[in-house]
Amino acid sequence: MTDVSRVPDRTREIALWQEIVLLLVPLAVFMIGVNDGPAASLLATPTGRPLLRVCSDPNNLPFSNSAGQGFENKIAELIGHELHRTVEYTWWAQRRGFVRNTLSAGTCDIVIGTSAGMEMLATTRPYYKSTYVFVSRRDRHLGIHSFDDPRLERLEIGVQLIGDDFANTPPAHALAKRGMSRNLVGYTVYGDYRSANPPARIVDAVARGDVDIAVVWGPLAGYFARRARVPLDIVPVSPQVDLPYLPFVFDIAMGVRRGDSTFRAQLDQIITRRRPSIDSLLDAYGVPRVDAPRTLATDR
Amino acid sequence: MSMACRAEPSRSTGSTTAQRGAAPANGDVALPPDDGQWTRPAKDYASTRFSALNEITTANVASLHPVATFSTGVLRGHEAAPIVVGSTMYVITPFPNIVYALDLTKPGFPVKWSFNPKPELASQGVACCDVVNRGLVYDAGKLFFNTLDDHTIALDAASGKPVWNTKVGDINLGETMTMAPLVVKGKVLVGDSGGEMGIRGWLKALDESSGNVVWTAYHTGPDKDVLIGPNFKPFYAKDQGKDLGISSWPPDMWKIGGGTMWGWISYDPDLDLIFYGTANPGPWNPEVRPGDNKWTSAIFARKPETGEAVWAYQLSQHDVHDYDGINEQILVDLPIGGQTRKVLIRPERNGYIYVIDRTNGQVISAQPYGFINASTGVDLKTGALQYNPDKEPKVGSVVRDICPAAPGMKDWQPSAYSPRTGLLYIPHQNLCMDEEGISVNYIAGTPYVGMNVKIYPGPGGNRGEYEAWNPQTGKQVWAIKEDLPVWSGTVVTAGDVAFYGTMDGWFKAVDARTGKLLWQFKTGSGIIGQPITYKGPDGHQYVAVLSGVGGWSGAIVAGGLDARDSSAAGGFVNAMRDLPQKTTMGGMLYVFGL
Numbered sequence: 001m002t003d004v005s006r007v008p009d010r011t012r013e014i015a016l017w018q019e020i021v022l023l024l025v026p027l028a029v030f031m032i033g034v035n036d037g038p039a040a041s042l043l044a045t046p047t048g049r050p051l052l053r054v055c056s057d058p059n060n061l062p063f064s065n066s067a068g069q070g071f072e073n074k075i076a077e078l079i080g081h082e083l084h085r086t087v088e089y090t091w092w093a094q095r096r097g098f099v100r101n102t103l104s105a106g107t108c109d110i111v112i113g114t115s116a117g118m119e120m121l122a123t124t125r126p127y128y129k130s131t132y133v134f135v136s137r138r139d140r141h142l143g144i145h146s147f148d149d150p151r152l153e154r155l156e157i158g159v160q161l162i163g164d165d166f167a168n169t170p171p172a173h174a175l176a177k178r179g180m181s182r183n184l185v186g187y188t189v190y191g192d193y194r195s196a197n198p199p200a201r202i203v204d205a206v207a208r209g210d211v212d213i214a215v216v217w218g219p220l221a222g223y224f225a226r227r228a229r230v231p232l233d234i235v236p237v238s239p240q241v242d243l244p245y246l247p248f249v250f251d252i253a254m255g256v257r258r259g260d261s262t263f264r265a266q267l268d269q270i271i272t273r274r275r276p277s278i279d280s281l282l283d284a285y286g287v288p289r290v291d292a293p294r295t296l297a298t299d300r
Numbered sequence: 301m302s303m304a305c306r307a308e309p310s311r312s313t314g315s316t317t318a319q320r321g322a323a324p325a326n327g328d329v330a331l332p333p334d335d336g337q338w339t340r341p342a343k344d345y346a347s348t349r350f351s352a353l354n355e356i357t358t359a360n361v362a363s364l365h366p367v368a369t370f371s372t373g374v375l376r377g378h379e380a381a382p383i384v385v386g387s388t389m390y391v392i393t394p395f396p397n398i399v400y401a402l403d404l405t406k407p408g409f410p411v412k413w414s415f416n417p418k419p420e421l422a423s424q425g426v427a428c429c430d431v432v433n434r435g436l437v438y439d440a441g442k443l444f445f446n447t448l449d450d451h452t453i454a455l456d457a458a459s460g461k462p463v464w465n466t467k468v469g470d471i472n473l474g475e476t477m478t479m480a481p482l483v484v485k486g487k488v489l490v491g492d493s494g495g496e497m498g499i500r501g502w503l504k505a506l507d508e509s510s511g512n513v514v515w516t517a518y519h520t521g522p523d524k525d526v527l528i529g530p531n532f533k534p535f536y537a538k539d540q541g542k543d544l545g546i547s548s549w550p551p552d553m554w555k556i557g558g559g560t561m562w563g564w565i566s567y568d569p570d571l572d573l574i575f576y577g578t579a580n581p582g583p584w585n586p587e588v589r590p591g592d593n594k595w596t597s598a599i600f601a602r603k604p605e606t607g608e609a610v611w612a613y614q615l616s617q618h619d620v621h622d623y624d625g626i627n628e629q630i631l632v633d634l635p636i637g638g639q640t641r642k643v644l645i646r647p648e649r650n651g652y653i654y655v656i657d658r659t660n661g662q663v664i665s666a667q668p669y670g671f672i673n674a675s676t677g678v679d680l681k682t683g684a685l686q687y688n689p690d691k692e693p694k695v696g697s698v699v700r701d702i703c704p705a706a707p708g709m710k711d712w713q714p715s716a717y718s719p720r721t722g723l724l725y726i727p728h729q730n731l732c733m734d735e736e737g738i739s740v741n742y743i744a745g746t747p748y749v750g751m752n753v754k755i756y757p758g759p760g761g762n763r764g765e766y767e768a769w770n771p772q773t774g775k776q777v778w779a780i781k782e783d784l785p786v787w788s789g790t791v792v793t794a795g796d797v798a799f800y801g802t803m804d805g806w807f808k809a810v811d812a813r814t815g816k817l818l819w820q821f822k823t824g825s826g827i828i829g830q831p832i833t834y835k836g837p838d839g840h841q842y843v844a845v846l847s848g849v850g851g852w853s854g855a856i857v858a859g860g861l862d863a864r865d866s867s868a869a870g871g872f873v874n875a876m877r878d879l880p881q882k883t884t885m886g887g888m889l890y891v892f893g894l
Contacts, residue, residue: 057744057745060744060745062745063745092422092425093422093425093426093744094742094743094744094745095425095426095474095497095743095744096425096426096496096497096743097424097425097426098425098743100859100860100861101424101425104860104862113742113745114742115740115741115742115747117740118740118741118742119739119864119865119866119867119868120862120865120868160746161498161556161582161583161588162498162583162584162743162748162750163474163495163496163497163498163558163582163583163584164495164496164498164558164580164581164582164583164584164622165496165584165622165750165870166584166622166693166706166735166750166751166753166870167584167741167748167749167750167751168583168584168585168588168695168748168749168750169746169748169749170748170749172583172585172588173585173587173588173695173696173749175588176585176587176588177587181550181587181588181589181590182550182551182590183551184550184553184588185551185552186498186552186553186555186556186583186588188474188497188498188556189498189743189744189746189748190473190474190497190498190743190744191744192472192473193471193472193473194470194472198744199744199745199746217745217746217747219745220745220746242696243696244696244697245696245737245738246695246696246738246749247738247740247749250740250747252747258862258864
């Protein structure tokens with residue numbers, strides 16, 4: 001699935017985009033002068049239509065990519081439509097330093113997907129809630145839905161790992177706490193950025209049979225399970241919270257700079273008004289949700 | 301409880317510049333020859349950062365004044381040492397890693413040439429803490445340095461033209477490079493950064509003339525990858541055995557186990573061994589990786605030609621506190637117990653000063669040089685660090701007053717050793733941390749959880765300290781409390797003057813025997829660089845330092861982080877909220893003379 005011929009230049013592409021963005025920003029300000037909207041709407045295209053400047057990862061489906069194929073790209077278009085603005089991207093891998101180098105640096109004004117309540121930015125009201133899920137091959141008939149299922153101890157379990165910085169994915173914590181570490185197989189959540197959608201490696205590993213089962217964040221699992229070469233089952237993990245407090249279910253919201261409160265209020269209104277459209281988009285991408293949408297049937 | 305940490309430590313630091321015990325008698329010792337140059341950040345292979353120049357003394361240092369300044373044009377944290385070769389000074393900036401050559405023969409030290417390697421912009425996003433660079437090195441007509449996007453580059457020192465450029469890592473895998481190379485016997489030794497990104501650390505040797513990679517030593521995995529062979533003789537049983545880089549991990553976890561190498565290397569020509577340490581293990585949390593997690597947070601002794609390991613000693617087995625083991629090792633011969641021992645002195649991040657027999661890796665002593673409660677000591681029989689189980693962080697539970705905090709008692713900032721005083725001069729932190737509750741974070745489309753780490757001043761309330769230490773007695777001789785962490789390097793001279801800088805921009809000269817402040821100058825930005833001293837073309841002694849705040853500790857200024865986000869920069873922002881009121885960013889070279 002990796003287009004080897006073009007991937008080596010992926011980061012140069014990002015770098016190039018950065019340079020283009022850096023060149024465009026002063027140019028746009030120079031051409032139209034400074035009008036008196038909120039900080040987030042100062043800039044416009046040469047035709048005069050204001051910009052919705054989105055901070056986005058160019059290589060991370062189902063969320064976003066530089067071809068505009070992710071559901072966050074579609075949501076950005078929806079918001080651009082609502083605000084009568086043209087979507088323009090600052091591409092930057094959504095790794096450590098993402099917010100610092102994009103939103104905080106002022107090269108863009110909105111992050112479409114982030115954890116609600118993240119301290120380093122101001123988040124809108126959540127627009128979906130998803131869960132970590134167990135992913136396994138349907139032909140294995142595992143049906144495991146709980147971290148306390150005794151069969152887990154005899155299986156090879158894929159989990160995503162973060163790094164050495166006092167942080168990790170909740171399934172890694174939950175399984176280690178239950179004494180399962182020798183049967184864990186770690187996949188770095190970052191992966192190799194030269195390949196397409198690097199975090200998806202863990203779903204490939206289940207389909208190939210490299211691991212018996214994996215615990216993966218819902219949107220990633222839902223999207224790639226549909227595209228896997230063999231049928232895969234995805235089952236939300238239980239419990240939803242490990243005591244004393246380790247959540248597996250997270251609210252996802254949009255993020256803006258702290259202080260951009262007018263812009264955030266506009267986004268809150270759009271999220272409320274366009275919730276049915278957002279829900280159907282998420283359905284189309286196979287995003288498992290905990291708060292099943294009330295107005296639409298799902299295909300889950 | 302908080303009393304445990306905030307109470308004055310039993311080994312009182314005393315008041316500012318209090319003299320404790322007698323310094324070794326006068327300086328009538330044979331000094332190493334000094335050509336007045338400063339060709340590598342650590343000055344010499346033994347990493348003493350000692351200069352035999354003695355024109356500047358305790359008596360005249362008060363008349364030191366700036367003779368030239370130079371703006372680097374870069375705003376981020378400047379951790380590098382300037383170097384001086386002949387009548388040229390060379391400076392490397394943080395990202396984008398521009399190299400400048402300054403002509404010391406002309407007034408104002410004009411630029412002879414500059415070189416911009418144009419590293420990939422995206423590498424800034426991969427770097428963990430700030431986009432720093434710790435220096436360049438000169439050898440045989442060429443300059444060698446690393447770029448943040450993983451290139452090792454050789455320049456012709458006279459013209460600034462590139463001679464070779466080798467890509468040794470990949471930012472797509474999370475690797476970056478920030479360390480200063482060391483050149484030994486025609487090999488350019490370089491290591492990687494990026495343990496936060498789930499990578500596997502290494503040290504590589506590149507051929508000095510071609511740039512070809514001659515050997516790579518990984519720090520996790522099978523013995524053949526770690527370059528452990530039949531001549532590997534670790535001193536302690538805990539470090540002996542086959543393929544410990546695999547068996548001390550759960551299956552395959554070593555492949556993303558960290559153990560990078562972004563610090564310092566020393567070399568002993570007589571033993572023909574290089575010495576360096578490895579960074580902490582990944583991933584966090586520690587329950588995922590039961591075992592010692594070799595060879596992370598360890599010291600290696602290797603043969604420079606082949607990379608073959610001769611001994612190794614793991615300082616912090618199964619590290620849980622982010623205590624990278626990349627600090628400097630100072631090589632000296634010390635009289636201990638009636639005989640002269642070839643030792644390696646290492647003020648370690650975990651809070652102990654290790655004095656190690658560098659011929660075999662035996663720990664002779666390991667004394668705390670500040671307040672520690674995360675561990676209770678080092679067992680000299682087994683070599684094992686004795687952890688305090690009450691201070692081990694666990695997700696979902698609250699652990700308060702862990703000392704030292706994640707940046708350790710001392711981070712990368714290198715200390716100095718004077719053969720005249722017999723003392724070690726150590727710039728360091730005095731910080732503790734709380735780990736409470738869960739913080740939710742989000743990366744690559746994936747929500748995850750971490751500890752809510754809050755770092756704050758340790759006992760006494762001062763966040764930093766500059767101390768003189770006697771490695772023979774294992775005791776502090778004097779200490780200067782600093783309000784901010786002392787994140788700069790230091791240099792000590794045959795004039796018995798020691799220099800260091802503070803994060804609010806003061807460049808200070810103190811009496812190496814008493815710690816008395818003799819002179820200070822306020823530079824434009826906080827100092828986290830490594831001062832040097834050299835003999836100029838006019839035959840006079842000068843002192844130089846880069847000013848320009850940043851680094852992990854200064855990220856709140858250099859990275860423009862939000863003071864309201866106490867968990868930013870791994871919790872360090874909590875301890876540094878006032879820094880934006882005390883300094884602003886901006887890289888500037890200062891050269892001082894009499």
